[in-house]
Every structure is written in structure tokens, then in C-alpha cells.
Amino acid sequence: MQKKLCPICHREVYWLVHHLHNVTDQFALEEVKNDFMGWTEDDGLCLPCLERYRAHNSMRCFDIKVTMN
Numbered sequence: 001m002q003k004k005l006c007p008i009c010h011r012e013v014y015w016l017v018h019h020l021h022n023v024t025d026q027f028a029l030e031e032v033k034n035d036f037m038g039w040t041e042d043d044g045l046c047l048p049c050l051e052r053y054r055a056h057n058s059m060r061c062f063d064i065k066v067t068m069n
């Protein structure tokens with residue numbers, strides 16, 4: 001299986017995530033786009049990168065909850 005280069009972390013991975021449809025991932029996508037100008041969903045990203053942005057977003061949701069309390 002041919003390895004691909006993740007455009008976010010520049011590591012070689014076996015597969016990239018391209019199509020993200022759930023709401024959490026939509027927020028993650030916006031974060032990636034903020035950090036990497038010109039990046040689109042079609043460029044894809046590796047799973048560790050996606051997990052990192054997902055975690056980032058859930059942390060932010062937690063912060064908002066704390067602020068509202």
C-alpha cells in the first residue's frame with residue numbers, strides 16, 4: 001500500500017481522511033483551515049491530526065460551558 005504525505009504534519013501515513021460530515025468534524029475542519037491557509041478538505045489529513053483538532057474543539061466547548069456557569 002502506497003504511503004501518502006499528510007499536508008498538516010508532513011508525516012507519511014497509509015491513508016488520509018477526506019470526507020468529514022459530522023458536526024464535530026466540521027468545527028475541526030474550520031480549525032485546520034484557520035491554521036493552514038489554502039488547505040481544503042480534498043487535501044485530506046491523517047487521523048492523528050484529525051484527533052488533535054477534535055480534542056482541541058471539545059476543550060473549547062468545555063471552556064464555554066465553564067464560562068456560562
Ligand SMILES: [Zn+2]
Pocket residue numbers: 006007008009010011045046047048049
Ligand atoms: Zn497529519
